[in-house]
Amino acid sequence: MPIWKIIPVLLISILLGGCVSSPEKLGLAYSGETRAEDVEFLVDETWVDTNGVRHVDQEIFDSVYEMIDQAEQFILLDLFLMNDFGYEPGPCMRPLTQELTDKLLEKRKTNPEVEIIFITDSVNTMYGSLESPQFSAMTNVGIQVVYTDLNKMPDSNPIYSKPWRLLAKPFGVGPGSMVKNPMGEGRVSMRSIMKLLNFKANHRKVVVTDKSLLLTSANPHSASSAHWNVALRVNGAGMAMTCEMESAVLQFSGSDAFQPLEVSEGVPMVGNRVELLSEIKIREKVLELLDQAEPGDRVDLCMFYMSEKDVIKAFGKAKKRGVDVRVILDPSKDSFGRTKNGVPNRQSAAKLVKAGIPLRWTDTHGEQSHVKMLYVERSDGTGTLLLGSCNYTRRNMNNFNCEANLALTAPLDDPNLVRAREAFDRWWNNEPNRIFTVDYETYKDGNWWRKFSAWWGETTGMSIF
Numbered sequence: 001m002p003i004w005k006i007i008p009v010l011l012i013s014i015l016l017g018g019c020v021s022s023p024e025k026l027g028l029a030y031s032g033e034t035r036a037e038d039v040e041f042l043v044d045e046t047w048v049d050t051n052g053v054r055h056v057d058q059e060i061f062d063s064v065y066e067m068i069d070q071a072e073q074f075i076l077l078d079l080f081l082m083n084d085f086g087y088e089p090g091p092c093m094r095p096l097t098q099e100l101t102d103k104l105l106e107k108r109k110t111n112p113e114v115e116i117i118f119i120t121d122s123v124n125t126m127y128g129s130l131e132s133p134q135f136s137a138m139t140n141v142g143i144q145v146v147y148t149d150l151n152k153m154p155d156s157n158p159i160y161s162k163p164w165r166l167l168a169k170p171f172g173v174g175p176g177s178m179v180k181n182p183m184g185e186g187r188v189s190m191r192s193i194m195k196l197l198n199f200k201a202n203h204r205k206v207v208v209t210d211k212s213l214l215l216t217s218a219n220p221h222s223a224s225s226a227h228w229n230v231a232l233r234v235n236g237a238g239m240a241m242t243c244e245m246e247s248a249v250l251q252f253s254g255s256d257a258f259q260p261l262e263v264s265e266g267v268p269m270v271g272n273r274v275e276l277l278s279e280i281k282i283r284e285k286v287l288e289l290l291d292q293a294e295p296g297d298r299v300d301l302c303m304f305y306m307s308e309k310d311v312i313k314a315f316g317k318a319k320k321r322g323v324d325v326r327v328i329l330d331p332s333k334d335s336f337g338r339t340k341n342g343v344p345n346r347q348s349a350a351k352l353v354k355a356g357i358p359l360r361w362t363d364t365h366g367e368q369s370h371v372k373m374l375y376v377e378r379s380d381g382t383g384t385l386l387l388g389s390c391n392y393t394r395r396n397m398n399n400f401n402c403e404a405n406l407a408l409t410a411p412l413d414d415p416n417l418v419r420a421r422e423a424f425d426r427w428w429n430n431e432p433n434r435i436f437t438v439d440y441e442t443y444k445d446g447n448w449w450r451k452f453s454a455w456w457g458e459t460t461g462m463s464i465f
Helices: 003-017 060-070 096-110 133-140 158-167 190-196 239-252 280-292 309-320 345-354 415-429 448-460
Strands: 031-036 038-048 054-057 074-079 115-120 144-147 205-209 212-216 229-235 272-278 298-303 324-329 359-362 372-377 382-388 404-411 437-439
Touching: 031 239, 038 060, 038 404, 038 415, 060 096, 060 205, 060 212, 060 229, 074 239, 096 115, 096 133, 115 133, 115 239, 133 144, 205 239, 212 239, 212 382, 212 404, 229 382, 229 404, 229 415, 239 272, 272 280, 280 309, 280 372, 280 382, 280 404, 298 309, 298 415, 309 324, 309 345, 324 345, 324 415, 345 359, 345 448, 359 415, 372 415, 382 415, 404 415
Parallel strands: 074 115, 115 144, 298 324, 324 359
Antiparallel strands: 031 272, 038 054, 038 229, 074 205, 205 212, 212 229, 272 404, 298 372, 359 437, 372 382, 382 404
8 A cells, every 4th residue: 555545544543543531431430329128149169079079059140040031121231251162061061151142032032022232342252253153143133232342441451552543443353364263263363363452341240130130250151151250139229220330331332321111129228238339439449448447357358360559458458457358369270271370369469478368279170260259347247248340450440441349238147248258268268078279388479470470461451360
């Protein structure tokens, strides 16, 4: 192409490359609260017995399917991973992607008057290179599928994303076969790989109907079906504010805001406090809970990825004040048949242990401990359970990804807080013939290069976490 034709394209690209809306303009960083009497804490957990055989107990997607069956007016889903990439049937594995697809198709057939909207991330088509058979099937029966417009979202990896917006974004994405699909079968275009390297996502895991809402750490991703996960389901409250939060994603992705005609909730004046938080509001809540923890209070964390600097410091300060802190981290070693190098969790763990915090690793065997759960128990007789999609990393907590969490605050004898406390204790202590965790020394890592890699990835955004 002649240079005189290229120059205008580059100039226009510079202008378009700067068209990134602020999180506030996009409607991110949402915060809302209500009261709820009917709340349920759900757990998917995996363990090995003393013979090394893996077992699972799962509740989350069975609850999602029940919500779909009960819906009378609408079903709105915002789920990150929804594909069969890398899935191999076997013990403890479920075809979650097809299960959820079949459930929604069945609902569409038996109750066609129920509006169904599915918000997702373009990772499921490898950024335009591959067709999703599940989403195509949904679209064919009138289910609205909305791919989040990631280009509108702030750049977590600006060293790469600024040149990408200038030189690659104007040419779009589409089918191709230059590169092997890094997530599974098939081949994809180089343009799709280049878009992937922006490392941004709509990472939420939200399901809301006219009857209930559910926020979780779990994806309907078949290859992830043996992962550890947790969820909170709320019946009869909070649906309207969840639809309001999700409408922002719909709007900046080119769809209309979702305003359901009917939601089966009034204005709850009784029950426990439930807070719906997204993006940086989750970070603010975590720091608030840690800063307000007093000597003798209990703080338990189980986390998939942890690297956010201020949050790590806040845990250390809480421990120094006399708060009873315990942390369980995924060892960052298993990734769909591949072995990871432990970054960033093993480097973050070293900082936490140096601050005197007891720490254990989940004993994973191919699956991941995908839980993102903070439990705080206060001396005034109340506790808070905070969980959802958000990892404790810069990308997840600082308005780069779309994230969503729920915080439940209740008396310590609330069944959900009791169950969350018991789950963490079970993981921490193990049980006869059920091994959940191993001690810190098992995956302790003082390697200076991996320490630098963790710092570099967190600081610059040039990482997957």
